[in-house]
Amino acid sequence: MSIWRWSDQLEPVPDAARITLGEGNTPLIRSRVIGPAASLRNLFFKLESGNPTGSYKDRFAAAAISLMVARRQTDCIASSSGNTGAALAAYCAAAGIRCRIAIVETAPAAKLQQMMAYGAEIFRVKGFGTDAAITAQAIAALETLGQQPGHALQISAFKYSPLGMGGVETLAYELAEQCEGELDHVFCPAGGGGLTLAVVRGFAKTKRSPAVHCVQPEGNDTIAGALRGGDDLGRDVACTTAVSGLQVASVIDGHEVIRACRPTGGTGHLVTDEAVWAAQERLAREEGVFCEPAGAVALAGALNALAKREVDREDTLICLVTGSGFKDAGSVEKMNSNTVCPLISVEEIE
Ligand SMILES: Cc1ncc(COP(=O)(O)O)c(C=O)c1O
Numbered sequence: 398m399s400i401w402r403w404s405d406q407l408e409p410v411p412d413a414a415r416i417t418l419g420e421g422n423t424p425l426i427r428s429r430v431i432g433p434a435a436s437l438r439n440l441f442f443k444l445e446s447g448n449p450t451g452s453y454k455d456r457f458a459a460a461a462i463s464l465m466v467a468r469r470q471t472d473c474i475a476s477s478s479g480n481t482g483a484a485l486a487a488y489c490a491a492a493g494i495r496c497r498i499a500i501v502e503t504a505p506a507a508k509l510q511q512m513m514a515y516g517a518e519i520f521r522v523k524g525f526g527t528d529a530a531i532t533a534q535a536i537a538a539l540e541t542l543g544q545q546p547g548h549a550l551q552i553s554a555f556k557y558s559p560l561g562m563g564g565v566e567t568l569a570y571e572l573a574e575q576c577e578g579e580l581d582h583v584f585c586p587a588g589g590g591g592l593t594l595a596v597v598r599g600f601a602k603t604k605r606s607p608a609v610h611c612v613q614p615e616g617n618d619t620i621a622g623a624l625r626g627g628d629d630l631g632r633d634v635a636c637t638t639a640v641s642g643l644q645v646a647s648v649i650d651g652h653e654v655i656r657a658c659r660p661t662g663g664t665g666h667l668v669t670d671e672a673v674w675a676a677q678e679r680l681a682r683e684e685g686v687f688c689e690p691a692g693a694v695a696l697a698g699a700l701n702a703l704a705k706r707e708v709d710r711e712d713t714l715i716c717l718v719t720g721s722g723f724k725d726a727g728s729v730e731k732m733n734s735n736t737v738c739p740l741i742s743v744e745e746i747e
Contacts, residue, residue, distance in 0.1 A: 398422035400459050400567045406602060407460055407567075408560040414467035416492045420455035421567055423447045425575040425715070430683040431696070435703055439579075439713040442680070442696075443572060446688050450483045450511065451721035453568060453592065457553045458484035460564025462492050465549050471495060472548040474539055478526055478588065478642050479508030480720055481553040486517035497542075499535055501526030505641050505689075505725045529633035529646040554591040554649045562595050569599025572715060580607045581712040582663070582702075586694035586719055587611045588642055589649030590620050590631070596717075597657040607715075608662035611654055612698030614638035614670055620651040621665030624658055631655060639670050641725055642691035664707070666698035673697050678732050680718070687722035695719075 399417035400407065424444045432440030445453035462485065465473060475485050475498045482498040489496035496517040500509065502525055512519050524531035536552070543550025555562050572580065583600075585593040593611045600606060613621040616638030620631045631651025636644045658664070670690075677693035680686040695716035702708045722729055 400456050400564050403567045403570050406570065407563050408464060410463045410467045414463055416463045416466060416488050417459055418449040418455065418487060418491060420448050420459050421571065423571070425572065428684060431679055435700065436710050437703060437714065438711060440699070441576070441713070441715045442684070442686055442718045443568070443715055444686065445568070445717060445719045446686075446692055446721035450480075450487045451724055452480040452484065453565065453717070453719045454480045454484035454553055455488070456564040456567055457481065457558070457561045458488040458564075461485070461551045461558055461561030462488035462494060464560055465494055466492050468549075470547050470549045472545070473497070473551055474543045474548055475499070475551045476525075476536060476539055477501070477504075478644060479504040479724065480642055481551075482517065482519065483508055483511040483515070485551055486512040486515035489517065490515045499525065499539055501644055503527065503641065503644060505727060507724050507726050508641070526644040527636040527646055529635075532645075532647045554589045555594055555653065556649050562591055565592060565595035566599030566602070568717070569596050570603060573600065573603035573605040576605070576713065576715070579713050580605050580715065582610060582699070582708055582714045583607045584610045584612055584666070584695035584699045584702075584714065584716045586643060586691050586717065587613050587620055587654065588617065588645035589651070590654035591650045592717070592719065593654050594650045594657055597661060600661075606661065609658050610663040610666055610698060610702065611658055612666045612668060612694050614640045614643055614673060614694065615667045616670065617643050617645060618667055619645065619648050620654050621667050623651075624655045624665035625667075629655060640673055640690045640694065642689070642720060643694065666701050668694060668697040668701060672701070674728070674731065676700070677728065681722065681732065686718060688718045689720040689722055689724040690728050692718040692720045
């Protein structure tokens with residue numbers, strides 16, 4: 398299965414140019430413990446962690462790199478907090494395209510290793526991701542590189558790569574199909590906001606119209622606070638969250654996210670990093686869902702919304718679990734800090 402089953406909705410690419418690694422068609426599972434414990438009957442998790450490189454970004458990379466193949470482009474220039482880079486590196490490897498990626502300073506080692514394993518040429522940039530001015534400067538430099546003949550700049554945001562983001566909209570088409578009953582709320586983790594915007598735009602092409610919510614860590618409130626507070630524009634911040642993937646100090650798709658989410662009935666939710674670690678642990682221990690911290694942000698937001706009575710206990714809620722636990726070993730070590738794995742002799746087993 399691949400995103401190309403939605404080819405009538407995607408930018409046209411000849412069959413021969415379509416690169417797929419089997420992305421999309423990810424499971425939607427009903428919460429067994431966390432939902433019932435909160436008296437939420439219909440809490441669901443969309444397991445985007447099951448994509449080929451471990452995050453929803455494969456939907457973006459499949460669309461973006463296929464277009465590069467169709468246009469006979471040979472060099473991919475990218476920026477990433479880790480997951481976009483891993484996805485682009487994999488799809489570039491499959492397509493025989495050279496891939497060079499500028500990465501945010503704080504990206505976890507596993508994401509860097511994954512990109513290098515696929516053969517991408519990568520470099521981290523000091524202050525990139527956490528400082529809005531440096532981030533803008535880095536992106537301007539990448540845009541210049543991306544304009545060379547045969548090159549394309551790929552950043553998983555509508556502002557820079559709108560055609561590739563069409564691939565992410567397939568997430569909403571799938572949810573519209575998979576959810577059998579009502580579909581009231583979808584909670585999306587947001588950094589630059591491209592994912593949230595893709596979900597709204599995707600649903601607009603279906604018969605479903607859930608409230609789409611934007612959830613951000615308090616330490617990267619570029620969109621959620623403004624959306625919640627009634628403002629029309631997002632704002633740059635000095636990023637302090639430790640949640641990898643959501644460290645995006647500058648407004649990228651933020652203004653459009655606010656404009657698009659509000660009419661759906663969705664709002665912004667801010668969560669502490671501690672609430673995110675707790676949600677990550679609960680997903681692993683109570684649901685068997687192994688995700689990176691960014692993948693637990695939507696659940697933290699949904700539980701917040703429930704505590705504030707902003708959702709009804711009868712409503713159907715979907716939380717996007719956007720990335721795998723294998724992406725961020727440090728966060729898993731933190732989760733396991735009270736657990737040990739002793740080395741014992743065979744006699745001691747009894
Ligand atoms: C796992 C994960 N979830 C969510 C996001 C947020 O996506 P966006 O920056 O489009 O808001 C990212 C972005 O890198 C991510 O890696």
